[in-house]
Amino acid sequence: MSSRPDDLDINDEYKYGFHDPEVSVFKPEKGLSEELVRAISAKKDEPEWMLEFRLKALATFYAKPMPTWGSGLLETINFDEIYYYLQPVEEQGSSWDDVPEYIKNTFEKLGIPEAEKKFLAGVSAQYESEVVYHSLQEEIEKQGVIFLDMDSGLREHEELVRKYFATVIPAEDNKFSALNSAVWSGGSFVYIPPGVEVTIPLQAYFRINAENMGQFERTLIIADEGSRVHYIEGCTAPTYVSDSLHSAVVELIAMPGAQLRYTTIQNWSKNVYNLVTKRANAYENSLVEWVDGNLGSKLTMKFPCVNLLGEGAHGEILSVALSGEGQHQDAGAKIYHAAPRTTSRITSKSISKSGGRSSYRGMVKVLPGAVGSKVHVECDALLMDENSRSDTYPTMEIAEEDVQVEHEARVSKVGDEQLFYLMSRGLTEEEALVMVVNGFIEPFVKELPMEYAVELNRLIQLEMEGSVG
Amino acid sequence: MSDQTPIFEARGLRVAIEGKEILRGVDLTVERGQVHALMGRNGSGKSTLAYVAMGHPQYEVLEGQVLFNGHDATEMDTDERARLGMFLAFQYPMVIPGVTVSKFMHSALKARAEGGNVQLREFREKLSSAMDLLGVDKSFTGRYVNEGFSGGEKKRLEILQMFMLEPSFCILDETDSGLDIDALKTVAEGVNATRSAERSHLVITHYQRLLNYIAPDVVHVMMDGQIVRSGGPELALQLEEKGYEWLEDELLQPAGA
Numbered sequence: 001m002s003s004r005p006d007d008l009d010i011n012d013e014y015k016y017g018f019h020d021p022e023v024s025v026f027k028p029e030k031g032l033s034e035e036l037v038r039a040i041s042a043k044k045d046e047p048e049w050m051l052e053f054r055l056k057a058l059a060t061f062y063a064k065p066m067p068t069w070g071s072g073l074l075e076t077i078n079f080d081e082i083y084y085y086l087q088p089v090e091e092q093g094s095s096w097d098d099v100p101e102y103i104k105n106t107f108e109k110l111g112i113p114e115a116e117k118k119f120l121a122g123v124s125a126q127y128e129s130e131v132v133y134h135s136l137q138e139e140i141e142k143q144g145v146i147f148l149d150m151d152s153g154l155r156e157h158e159e160l161v162r163k164y165f166a167t168v169i170p171a172e173d174n175k176f177s178a179l180n181s182a183v184w185s186g187g188s189f190v191y192i193p194p195g196v197e198v199t200i201p202l203q204a205y206f207r208i209n210a211e212n213m214g215q216f217e218r219t220l221i222i223a224d225e226g227s228r229v230h231y232i233e234g235c236t237a238p239t240y241v242s243d244s245l246h247s248a249v250v251e252l253i254a255m256p257g258a259q260l261r262y263t264t265i266q267n268w269s270k271n272v273y274n275l276v277t278k279r280a281n282a283y284e285n286s287l288v289e290w291v292d293g294n295l296g297s298k299l300t301m302k303f304p305c306v307n308l309l310g311e312g313a314h315g316e317i318l319s320v321a322l323s324g325e326g327q328h329q330d331a332g333a334k335i336y337h338a339a340p341r342t343t344s345r346i347t348s349k350s351i352s353k354s355g356g357r358s359s360y361r362g363m364v365k366v367l368p369g370a371v372g373s374k375v376h377v378e379c380d381a382l383l384m385d386e387n388s389r390s391d392t393y394p395t396m397e398i399a400e401e402d403v404q405v406e407h408e409a410r411v412s413k414v415g416d417e418q419l420f421y422l423m424s425r426g427l428t429e430e431e432a433l434v435m436v437v438n439g440f441i442e443p444f445v446k447e448l449p450m451e452y453a454v455e456l457n458r459l460i461q462l463e464m465e466g467s468v469g
Numbered sequence: 470m471s472d473q474t475p476i477f478e479a480r481g482l483r484v485a486i487e488g489k490e491i492l493r494g495v496d497l498t499v500e501r502g503q504v505h506a507l508m509g510r511n512g513s514g515k516s517t518l519a520y521v522a523m524g525h526p527q528y529e530v531l532e533g534q535v536l537f538n539g540h541d542a543t544e545m546d547t548d549e550r551a552r553l554g555m556f557l558a559f560q561y562p563m564v565i566p567g568v569t570v571s572k573f574m575h576s577a578l579k580a581r582a583e584g585g586n587v588q589l590r591e592f593r594e595k596l597s598s599a600m601d602l603l604g605v606d607k608s609f610t611g612r613y614v615n616e617g618f619s620g621g622e623k624k625r626l627e628i629l630q631m632f633m634l635e636p637s638f639c640i641l642d643e644t645d646s647g648l649d650i651d652a653l654k655t656v657a658e659g660v661n662a663t664r665s666a667e668r669s670h671l672v673i674t675h676y677q678r679l680l681n682y683i684a685p686d687v688v689h690v691m692m693d694g695q696i697v698r699s700g701g702p703e704l705a706l707q708l709e710e711k712g713y714e715w716l717e718d719e720l721l722q723p724a725g726a
Binding site for chain 1: 523525526527546547548550551552556557559562563565566567568573576577580581613630634
């Protein structure tokens, strides 16, 4: 195309596909085994109960069949070809100067240290299986906020972790939560004390570097009564011929009156299986929001969930998925109304292009007793061409009479008349497409902090290049 | 090209859509600085001429040429025509969900600016003064393009764009249809305010009403895919008075009778 913004490097359509030479201090063999699980636990010097938890989870993983309802791509995962644990450095740094030069350079390319200086309260950077850098602003720490990698969380706050760990998502929830429970490493542990409002976001960044790597971070966030926090997660990986696996478990707990927002911008390279379990327990008058953007990966299966357990709790799930050639974004949302006068809103937007496939899979349940609850579900799919595909699988089970339920679903195609209109104002066809797509996801983008909104629009623009046939 | 070159010419234009011939040999020349009115009944081919002038991909040029500023534009892409200075105010402007008027206008200006850069501050000032001049509400800028706009608001936005983009040739495709008198005046003011020696307008209309506010230099009447008569402003008045049947009857009479 003739006009292309100068600030874009278009030589590589996925600009985070580079990789560092692999240097690790501990790298067990490929494949999964009980010995491996014991080795990870021993390496981390974990308490006995955690080792037992892991071993039990491993047995569950072996026992559970692969889900049959998901994407056919699931069948192509070879669990024997994956490295389940890889320790990149001996010690975690609290200053970027403590981090090995090549890893620091990688995170600089990803813009993390810069973002940290500008607008983040705390940063956690995970490389392979371990968090290599961690920081939290002093004044926030002074308020009693805990923001640690999960391993340090377990060491330093064992009682708190033991009380809540795997209470929202038990290991046996599904095959991949079992896998994560067996081999988890890294992730974040966050605790916000009652009444404390953290007004600027905390961010965790996950980077896979090695080929055939499996990353299994584990995150637990507890927002105590009346507190407030926004946690952001970003992820990228190099482009390899063979596949990597990312299988996280994220548990959120919003105590009465708490406000907890979890934002994800998932931009894995297109050789990553991204199979993630995310769930929140929301108590009385609390607010939980999942803001979930999926651009990368080969296959994503992710259905963020909110259990509305206390009266007046509100759950919000806002997601965007973009799937291109060879990609399947199987994303969705789950809400369980288990208390009176609980409210929820699901907004799902998907874009399919160049033969990509997007699915919305949703589950809304209003349980007996959840009187006066309100549900609003909105699914919008945008198809960029004839080869691409979008499916919607909504399920609703409503066990109460006095409930307000709304569901809207729309599939639209980028119209020739829309493009003609925009081009008649001087925009090239590609610019016109980008404008239509960015407009389509605007309700999502406007929920992001400014810097992420800019980045997301730019990523969309990169993805749209070459879409004009 | 010298200043004598017409800004726009259609030469022997035959155009079809989905295999059906709509324009059956149209010749039209618009000189610089002129306002031409193109009148005719619904279905006579007026809008087709507008779309073809702008390069709509669904219309097939069977024969003839579109010239812009003396250059053959028949095969040009729509965006290229736009960047060269052609503008079409749509009869049915499109909704672009999630894109604000401000963002849309800024992008359109950037698309035609040297180096693709338009200072945000300058842009805001220009937009603000254009809105003042056209009496467009300031809340427009933050609204999504044409989403939930009334008929009149849509047309005002078209005129605002025409004003901002400073084209050298503006086609207004039945911009007056469905407008109340206030909106009609906005449209007319937009045209009159952009009227200059460097800018020409082709005003497509079904009724004479708009021409009370915009004085055309030349009036053309289209019937069944051809321009059947051209004349001065008096032609529009005659049509208003006597109806299209009058012209049809005249045309049916053998020459010299």
